[in-house]
Amino acid sequence: MWFLLRRVLVSLVVLLGISLVVFLMLNLISDSPGRAALGQQASQAAVDAFNREHGYDRPVLIQYVDYLLQLLRGDLGRSYKLNEEVGTLLLQNAPRSAMLSLAGLVLALVIAIPLGILQAVRRGRFIDRAATSISYLLYATPSFLIALVLIGIFSQTIPLFPAEASQSSSPWVVFTDPRSMALPLITLAITNVVVFAQYQRSAALEQLGMDYIRVARAKGASERIVLTRHLLRNAITPIITLVGVLIPTLLAGNLIVEAVFNYPGLGLLFLNSLHREDYPVLLAYTLIGGALTVIGNLVADLVVARADRRIELGR
């Protein structure tokens, strides 16, 4: 219980740190929100009045504390460019992005875990060497390039799938319109499989050398039982941790895939906000990304601790 409490406390401190860093950074970059909101043509007097009215002329630290209190009330600020609450904007887009990312992640894990274990069991054989070589190649390929090649092959040369993702506003579109979501999903899955499979391979290799595997085999357990009942359970824990650690990467992958396939989710919202210099949205989404990472790591640690009783958190 102690460890859990300590771990949660540390996470809270990190969260506070993230909010401070992101806030200060954006404050440094966009020192006059009035100018950003009213545009280059607005008079200096109007800009000053705007900044005064919304409290942007106060010392930065006071603004930060104010922002924190506002966050605690669940208020993420207001986008002056779109004249809309940031919270509303994010909520409109979040379900679509979440479904896309989750589906991509699940698809990747379903492929990567068996592949990694197969590679470990067949270590040094053809299948292992081929998979490792392909991983090296794909690992060196930026995700947008994977997407472009997929579009080139499966949309231009062989017109199987559309080059643009579905524009539907339903978060379930991943399942209801699989044809238009196939290429984004495959892109996400490929980029993730490359990382997860190699990790799963080394985790499984490490476990295969351990005594309990030899004992299980000596007892006469079939290879299938050894792999599914004994190995899988122990070799899968590093992957859980990895998913937690990789959340920033998953979010970045989501951003790029949404950009390439023009899928209206959080990533595209972020990019459009960049072009609009809509700093409240950028601030909120970056904060949420940081929070997701911290929470993801915490949850991953807890899950691993539950799965493996030998681990005590915080030690």
Next chain:
Amino acid sequence: MSTARAEVAAEELPSLATRNPISRSAVLRSLWRSRTGRTGAVLLVVLVLFCYLGPLIHPTNQTDVDLLNAALPPGDGFPLGTDSNGFDVLGRLMQGGQVSLQIGLLAAVFATTLGTIYGAVAGLVGGVVDGIMMRVVDVLLSIPFLFFVLIIAARFTATPLTLSLVIGGFSWLVAARLIRGEVLSLRVREFVSAARLMGASNRRLIFSHLIPNTFGVIIVNLTFQVADSIIVLAALGYLGFGLSYPVTDWGSQLSSGVSFLAADYWWLIYPVGGFIVLTVLALNLLGDALRDAIEHRSP
């Protein structure tokens, strides 16, 4: 994006007790003996020669727009065709390659230097200072790297120097963690105690004793970091926050080629994409082989 890649790629080396001091020739020999190391090194040398010596063999005009010869497929006089501004694609690959390699290297040097000093200070000083310094790293590692880089890159006019600083400025975290780990195990060794007894200051300990002994980790990290920086740079260019005319890099080139994807101008996409992949592949192969060479150093 890149931080996590580096984190996965750069596993920690085994404890120092099992390693001998670095002998450069031994590392180079074992590097050359491994197939991945040889492939990576040869590939990298070829790519660098292509970018820097290529223009001497295949000189092209990369400053004046030539709309009469725009978007030509590969053919006479233009081995890889021309882009929408009439620039020779082969020549543009060389020029963009120079810029991409330079930014990748500069960003990596910057990130590794910053990370090394930060990690060494945290590891040597220890205690509360170490605790605070490493929590700062935790905080920065939790913020999605690409978001930060995009926000900053979008705000400032991109030049090779600013892009290197922005990419490097957010990529030093993994290096800091690795070097701190190394320093933690080095600082209790006799030669460090001896230096301390002789009155060496912390600064002298760090720069004359600790950092030189972590050189293996540093060089491995640097290699992977160049690869990661080139990928991030390409992503920035692709998303439209790369360099602008007349300077170009591989990502920006790819980005302008993508508008013609539907027109099937394949020569604007696949060659430059291939060069990005080959460069990153070469660096990753080299990094892996270097790590192995330093781990199991042959006598």
